Amino acid sequence: MHREAKGEGIVCEMPSERDMSRGLKRWLKKAGVERRELHTTTETTKGITWHDLRATGITWMAIRGDEPLKISARARHEDFEITQEYIREAEILRDGFGDVFPPLPTPLFGATKVLHPGFGQESQNSGETWPIAGKNQRGGRDSNPRPPA
Numbered sequence: 001m002h003r004e005a006k007g008e009g010i011v012c013e014m015p016s017e018r019d020m021s022r023g024l025k026r027w028l029k030k031a032g033v034e035r036r037e038l039h040t041t042t043e044t045t046k047g048i049t050w051h052d053l054r055a056t057g058i059t060w061m062a063i064r065g066d067e068p069l070k071i072s073a074r075a076r077h078e079d080f081e082i083t084q085e086y087i088r089e090a091e092i093l094r095d096g097f098g099d100v101f102p103p104l105p106t107p108l109f110g111a112t113k114v115l116h117p118g119f120g121q122e123s124q125n126s127g128e129t130w131p132i133a134g135k136n137q138r139g140g141r142d143s144n145p146r147p148p149a
Contacts, residue, residue: 020050055086062090064100 001011015023025039025048041047054075061071072083 017050021048024048024050024053058083058086059090059093060100062087063094063097 005011028038028048037045038048058071058075061074062068068080068083068087071086072080075083075086077083
C-alpha cells in the first residue's frame with residue numbers, strides 16, 4: 001500500500017506508543033498481573049512500555065542462540081552494533097535462564113483447548129477449534145476478541 005501511494009503518507013493509523021503502553025498495563029491488570037514494578041515508575045524502577053516487549057523478544061532470541069544476522073533482520077536494526085548490544089546482554093543473562101519461548105501451559109486455555117492464532121480455525125496440532133468470538137466475548141477498544149474461558 002505504501003508503494004501504491006508512491007511512498008507518500010502513512011499506511012494506517014496506529015495508536016501512540018504511550019497509548020499502547022497504557023493498554024498493555026490495563027490488560028496486565030485484568031489478567032491479575034499486579035507487580036508494582038511493571039505499573040509504576042519511580043526513582044529506581046520504570047513501568048513497562050510497549051517497546052519493552054520488543055526489546056524482551058530480541059533479547060530472548062539472542063539468549064536462545066539465534067543467528068545474529070537473523071536477529072538483526074527481524075529487529076530491523078539499521079546498525080548491527082545495536083544487535084550486538086542485545087547479544088552481549090544475552091550472554092550475561094544466559095546461564096540459568098531456563099527455556100526461552102516455552103510452550104504456554106494448557107490450563108491457560110481450558111482442559112481441552114490449545115492456543116491458536118485464528119478464532120474458529122482448526123489447529124494444525126490438535127484438530128480442535130476455538131469458536132468465533134460472539135458479541136459478549138469482545139475485549140476493550142484496544143484488544144482483539146478474547147478466547148472463550
